[in-house]
Amino acid sequence: MEPLAGTIESNLGKEPGCESWWNFHRRRFLHGGAMATGGLLSQGMLTKIAERLSMASESRQSNKMRAKSLIILWMQGGPSQLETFDPHPDSKIGGETTAIKTSVDGLRIADTLPQTAEIMHYATLIRSMVSKEGDHERATYNMKTGWRPDPTLIHPAIGSVICHQTEDNIEIPRHVSILSGQWPARGGYMGSALDAFQTGDPKDPLPNLKSYTDKKVLENRLVDLKSVVEVEFRRGRLRDLDKNKTLHESSTSRATTMMASDQIKAFDITAESKSVIDSFGDHAFGRGCLAAIRLIEQGVRCVEVELSGWDTHAENYSLQSGRCKILDAALHSLIKQLDARGLLDQTIVMCGGEFGRTPTINIANGRDHWPTGFSTLLAGGPFRAGHLHGQTTHEVIERGNDPLKGIEDIVRIEDLHATLLHAFGVDFAKELQTPIGRPLSLSKGNIIESLFA
């Protein structure tokens, strides 16, 4: 698998399909004098052209195995590896969880995930994730960005990096966070334009997408904004103030375009059959997973769907079981639907949280934070199917000064990021200039080659 980052940059502008979504829209806005009059409000005219441009862009890729999209099922709070993908039944640390067979010979996962057990032959399971962060906020930052928090710099989330390194021609955001909680994916030093677009339960309308006035009033307002107030502010300033400095008017145009785009329908899961909707489960997370597939179909690069409530310091088994029930149906249907729609080869699914939970059970029947030896599941794209990587021990061992004792084939957070970026053909060792004047690579990890097919 050859990194393609250099190719992306050197090819810019050589053919129509190589133009970025951004340039494409800017020119359209600059030349479309009637833009603010609401002309774009009623049209989705460029959707098909945009699709073709996108396809042309994709067809340039030299590597057919290059992943196009990433779906992150984010388990906020720290899912217990012992109650999900790494059970140790009949041991001192096992708790009440038992293990069940899966579709992969010799691989057993927790009985809390019976449907997931049926699709494990699609997945690569890592049981040896290791982080140095045991606090929710810091560990979430670490897992989402691949970097430990640094007070001098905000690192971009992996979805932002992938968007930054790729080109698309779609009218909706390329980076989406569904049911985003306290710490959604951010663009960091790459800019807030790469922040994840945050939405709630797909059964509800998208926030702020519909104007609260009728079309005529909105058209008049846009005319007044562009032709009256903006004109006055531009007087005596740079001729291309917007283009070269503020991007304010362009953003207004992009927002207006999005309001009228047909691609917005990707967020609406009611277009799916009832049986498909039901298979994901009757809850927001399941609907979010289904919406993620529809967004991927439209060309969205990264979708994060969050399921919170995994922080089980008390009554661990019952609470984890409850979360697993929701995850189980959704994860199973997500993989099945991606496969059925022919999207799994080009889509990577990652399921995991910021850390795992302690092997020992505390006095409140809970498990506490455990960043050394937890599980993350990968599926799709170039990753191996039906593969297990890493192992933890069922012994309660005295680790002393070695917190990694008893963990085999360790995968550090940065290694996972490097591997994911590599799967997208991104040259993660490439350094970018950051706002603090320090060149920084996209990831400092190492590729785990054995995870690839």
Place this chain on the structure above:
Amino acid sequence: MSENNVPPFLDRIPPVMPPVLIAADLNSAGNASVLHGLPQKEARWKKRLLLLSIGISLLASIAWATSPRAKLLHAPETIASGFDASIHSVARLVDNAIDADITDHNLEKANAANWHTLTRRISLALIGNGLSLEEMRVLEQLPEDKRAVWWTEYLLKDRRSSDYLAERWTRATVGTNNGPFLIFRRRKYVDWLADNFEKGTPYDVVVRELIEAKGSWTDAPQVNFLTATMDENDNKKPDAIRLAGRTSRAFLAQRIDCLQCHHDYLGKVNFTDALSENDDHGTESMETPSTAVANRTGEQSDFHQLAAFFSGTKMDNPFVGLHNSAPDYRIKYLNDENESKVTPTVPYLRELMPETGDSRHKLSVWVTHPKNKAFARATVNRMWAILFGKPLVEPLDSIPLSGPFPPGLEILAEDFSKNGHDLKRLIRTIVCTDVFQRDSRMLKETGSEAVEQEHEDHWAIFPLTQLRPEQVAASIHQACRLIAIDESSSIVSRLELFGGVNDFTKAYGDQGDDEFTQQSITIPQRLLVMNGSFVSERIKHNPIMNAATRIASLVRDDQEAVKTAYLATLNREPSGAELNAFCERLKGTKGTARSEAMGSIFWAIINSTEFQWNH
């Protein structure tokens, strides 16, 4: 503008007796009769009296909560109308230094900005929103050349400015993370800073209290500077590593974080022991570093020796809080095989550190020592960023010890040190400069981004910067309320502002500690302002709350109505073209239709670049 239509007697309502007390009093006087079965009629009478008392108390409480208190604005003569002469002379020195730099680069200074623009800048910097219509009207009554100074002085006496600056400093010193739930109280920390800013406590004293803090995080709010770094799961000691990084960045503008893991390989962290002996702070030489100064590159030990100052800070008993014990810091340096014990020491100018006292006391004295120029430079740079939306040196918290320093920085830093580290004086001085009072438009339109950028970089024009989320939210809210929302406003008004700004900022995307880094605007941000309920609720037809409706209904003349709307939102008069265009929109409208037309004018203005950018 007479908006104080609440009857004056409401201001004189005596303190309300809490219902619980009333009930208790009644009970103590007459409980025997109630308990011992006195005639039912008397018991019923007392019950009615009790209910009546509770009702009156509730009504009085509501009246108190919704009524405005006396405003400083009602006594404009109590505000100073001029700055101290010494402030003017320092401001001129800064201007001379910056003007010389502009001339050297063959650039042209912009004209002076008008008072509307200037007072809006001051407002945005000191309280985070534009002026209310009420405040604009008061300023109009003052002589034009006195308005900016008067407005600065007014805001420096207004609690809003202390609160707003305290929030900025809180971000710099403890960040925006929630911190450990049980042992960190962000609100208390912000209030403590605001109290000190309001009182005019010298800034070096504030910083020393932060670094040396002891006790409980609730009784001594400054302790939260330390507890913010503690781990909830192991809450015995603050994180010395994070505190070393914070202290050095926030108070000294030294980014030494990379030294935590290795020596400085990139030449980004340099230390010098040279003291600036030049007291002639008006000369250009002040701005140029001495080439004879010996620099040394930062080493890994520099970071850990600084962290070691915090290593003796412990919390054995949560009821007692933080206390000091002997420093105990060990580290295995890169390429070393064994751990070494680290003795606390500072990376440069070690002679400024006192020989006695506990380790954090020694550190705090060294950090704030007048000869440790980095302290004053860091403060000046942060205050400059707050006032201009952009620091003198970027990044904000990284100023090389040995320069080069931009024109003006050393002059302001010197004055800050010599005048008791007075933050208010620093604000006055910067506001007094011609640089701050320049227009953001160039004298001649060049059409070249590079040329305009060069003018901005050398402060020949006022920089155009995007408002931060909380500034956008508070400006929208204030523009849609005719009366200023300040300490004298009812608690309901203040809660509405506080809650609205917090919700909007969260949805808009808070930049966290990194708030002075310019980011491009995003589609969700535009959608939020275009279609979100925060704006729609504030511009819809609402004769009681919303400025658009009130202007539409109370100002019958279309031209006056448009002018009033512009003053309330952009804090300026409309141009002829704007006036004509919007009068057309209002022409012939009445009642709700007129209110909605005015709401649309507010929408267009609020969604404009001019409203959402500082200029």
